[in-house]
Amino acid sequence: MASVTEAPAVLPARPREAGWSRLPVWLRRVILVAALVGLWQAYVAWSEFGGNPLLFASPDDTARAFWEGWRDGSLASATWQTLRILLIGVGIGALIGALFTLFASLSQIGEDILLLLTAILNPLPGVAVLPLALLWFGLSTKAIVFAIANATIWPIAINLTTGFKTVNPTIVAAGRNIGLKGIRLVTDVLAPAALPSAISGLKTAWAFGWRTVVAAELVFGVVGGEGGLGSYINNAKLYLFTPQMFAALLSIAVLGIAFELVFGVLERRTIIRWGMQKS
Amino acid sequence: MKKLQLAAVLVVAVAAAIVAATSAFGGGQAAVPEKLVIAYQPGMGYAPLIIMKSQRTLEKRYPGLQVEYRVLPSGTAITSGMISGQIHVGAMGTGPFLVGFARGIDWKMIAPLNEADLWLMAKDPNIRTIGDLKGKRIATPTNTSIQAVMLRKMAQVRLGDSKALDSGLIAMDHPDAMQALLTGQIDAHLTSPPFQFQEKVRGAHVVARSYSYFGAHSFLGTVVTQKFYGEYTAFSNQFYRDIANAIKLIQTNPKKVSQILQDDAGGKPTARQFKQWIGNPAITYTTRPRGLMRTATFMSKTGQLPGRQPSSWRDLVFPPVYPTKGS
Numbered sequence: 001m002a003s004v005t006e007a008p009a010v011l012p013a014r015p016r017e018a019g020w021s022r023l024p025v026w027l028r029r030v031i032l033v034a035a036l037v038g039l040w041q042a043y044v045a046w047s048e049f050g051g052n053p054l055l056f057a058s059p060d061d062t063a064r065a066f067w068e069g070w071r072d073g074s075l076a077s078a079t080w081q082t083l084r085i086l087l088i089g090v091g092i093g094a095l096i097g098a099l100f101t102l103f104a105s106l107s108q109i110g111e112d113i114l115l116l117l118t119a120i121l122n123p124l125p126g127v128a129v130l131p132l133a134l135l136w137f138g139l140s141t142k143a144i145v146f147a148i149a150n151a152t153i154w155p156i157a158i159n160l161t162t163g164f165k166t167v168n169p170t171i172v173a174a175g176r177n178i179g180l181k182g183i184r185l186v187t188d189v190l191a192p193a194a195l196p197s198a199i200s201g202l203k204t205a206w207a208f209g210w211r212t213v214v215a216a217e218l219v220f221g222v223v224g225g226e227g228g229l230g231s232y233i234n235n236a237k238l239y240l241f242t243p244q245m246f247a248a249l250l251s252i253a254v255l256g257i258a259f260e261l262v263f264g265v266l267e268r269r270t271i272i273r274w275g276m277q278k279s
Numbered sequence: 280m281k282k283l284q285l286a287a288v289l290v291v292a293v294a295a296a297i298v299a300a301t302s303a304f305g306g307g308q309a310a311v312p313e314k315l316v317i318a319y320q321p322g323m324g325y326a327p328l329i330i331m332k333s334q335r336t337l338e339k340r341y342p343g344l345q346v347e348y349r350v351l352p353s354g355t356a357i358t359s360g361m362i363s364g365q366i367h368v369g370a371m372g373t374g375p376f377l378v379g380f381a382r383g384i385d386w387k388m389i390a391p392l393n394e395a396d397l398w399l400m401a402k403d404p405n406i407r408t409i410g411d412l413k414g415k416r417i418a419t420p421t422n423t424s425i426q427a428v429m430l431r432k433m434a435q436v437r438l439g440d441s442k443a444l445d446s447g448l449i450a451m452d453h454p455d456a457m458q459a460l461l462t463g464q465i466d467a468h469l470t471s472p473p474f475q476f477q478e479k480v481r482g483a484h485v486v487a488r489s490y491s492y493f494g495a496h497s498f499l500g501t502v503v504t505q506k507f508y509g510e511y512t513a514f515s516n517q518f519y520r521d522i523a524n525a526i527k528l529i530q531t532n533p534k535k536v537s538q539i540l541q542d543d544a545g546g547k548p549t550a551r552q553f554k555q556w557i558g559n560p561a562i563t564y565t566t567r568p569r570g571l572m573r574t575a576t577f578m579s580k581t582g583q584l585p586g587r588q589p590s591s592w593r594d595l596v597f598p599p600v601y602p603t604k605g606s
Binding site for chain 1: 355358362363378379382383384416421422423449459464465585
């Protein structure tokens with residue numbers, strides 16, 4: 001009889017599906033995207049709801065609106081406006097989150113305060129904070145930056161704290177051994193070791209911030225001058241430019257893929273190269 | 280004898296079939312919908328509809344009809360509902376109505392509700408002219424509202440460029456914008472009755488009036504799609520008459536109407552306030568549309584009306600409105 005500590009038997013290898021999994025990755029993706037677009041076109045052509053141009057845009061109308069929007073700069077400036085606010089918000093949020101974590105790792109009371117604040121403020125969706133922010137900061141981008149900061153501080157603080165806590169104790173002991181303590185221990189040992197958690201915290205914060213900024217513009221209209229992507233979508237809705245709405249959503253999707261790639265490059269250059277995370 | 284009987288039966292059968300078939304066609308014209316959804320926005324401008332709702336005009340005339348009156352926050356919400364077929368009669372401003380028409384929604388006004396002078400209100404005593412508003416924050420309901428159109432007309436006349444004030448435009452609904460104006464968060468509010476009256480009483484002053492720049496013009500109207508009108512022509516024509524009767528009631532018995540409006544609003548504002556507002560010359564209830572073509576032409580020239588252009592005011596309304604000799 002096998003003992004309970006014996007490793008479980010290795011599962012038999014899954015038989016490879018004939019054909020599909022032998023194709024290269026890029027071809028599989030291209031075929032799936034093409035099939036999706038085909039379904040979309042079929043829906044527009046054959047369904048009553050899909051065929052109403054005011055309700056649903058066809059793939060070629062969307063492609064045309066996408067091309068025109070980027071060519072004449074309207075989508076480009078809207079995207080840049082949204083990204084600008086997002087970068088400022090996430091930047092502030094990351095800074096404050098890191099400072100909080102530093103304070104928490106250096107003292108017990110810091111950790112208690114951080115846990116309490118996180119428990120209360122992390123569950124608040126970014127958009128829920130916005131009406132209050134508009135009251136406090138008036139109708140300006142400051143209000144949106146505040147909402148984004150709130151949405152990003154806590155994920156970053158949580159991830160960094162977890163990162164600090166799960167650092168290999170051998171490394172920490174080695175650091176203590178050579179005389180590092182206090183803040184130097186944090187900056188030279190804990191912080192680099194917590195880099196995988198920091199990056200994953202940044203990814204989460206970016207995602208939350210992105211959702212918050214587009215939703216804020218949609219719900220509260222143009223706040224503070226130039227409009228971002230949310231206002232672009234809202235404006236398209238006002239004038240019933242349905243292809244432009246679809247094109248803006250497509251832009252957001254493409255941007256999301258671009259960010260994934262950027263984060264991937266960041267990870268490959270740092271934590272994967274240093275062996276801290278498998279690719 | 281048998282052959283004759285057979286022939287007679289055949290003739291009767293064919294005649295009966297013809298009668299049944301033609302009555303099926305003819306019945307469609309006189310039919311009444313089973314369920315009717317009427318959507319409007321908050322405000323005293325929709326008083327004729329509120330009167331019909333409180334007096335149960337439609338429920339009494341068509342006993343089997345299920346009528347639902349819905350209050351929605353904006354003309355664009357009502358537009359979405361009408362495109363998807365969930366709302367049958369929509370009440371909105373002329374701005375969103377014209378934009379929908381241009382973008383290909385096959386709809387027209389079945390009964391205009393009123394014309395109103397829309398005032399640009401500001402609280403800061405330093406803001407006295409349109410020129411003072413450059414770079415300042417101005418609230419209108421949405422970018423396609425009739426208020427935004429009027430603001431662009433004012434900008435064009437005074438500043439030479441209809442888009443001169445666009446960078447400061449903020450979309451806010453009337454109650455929020457009134458609050459924001461009075462607390463200083465925004466600098467100006469192009470609004471409509473009764474908000475402009477309330478703001479005037481609470482310390483704001485009038486910077487400009489839309490009538491000075493545009494002449495008298497329509498403000499709100501009820502809209503149905505061509506499909507609805509074609510299917511329920513008699514019902515729609517009667518609806519026009521119902522609105523006209525409600526408007527006559529406003530003119531002949533404002534005391535009763537203000538009581539109806541107070542009850543519908545839940546007690547605040549009071550009937551006395553409503554009576555004052557109804558009597559104010561800035562708003563006149565009428566089924567005659569005014570300035571529809573002028574508005575459409577202006578919107579077209581400034582790029583606010585992309586798509587199908589109306590060639591005459593009659594393109595924008597259904598037959599019962601023709602005799603009013605609107606414009």
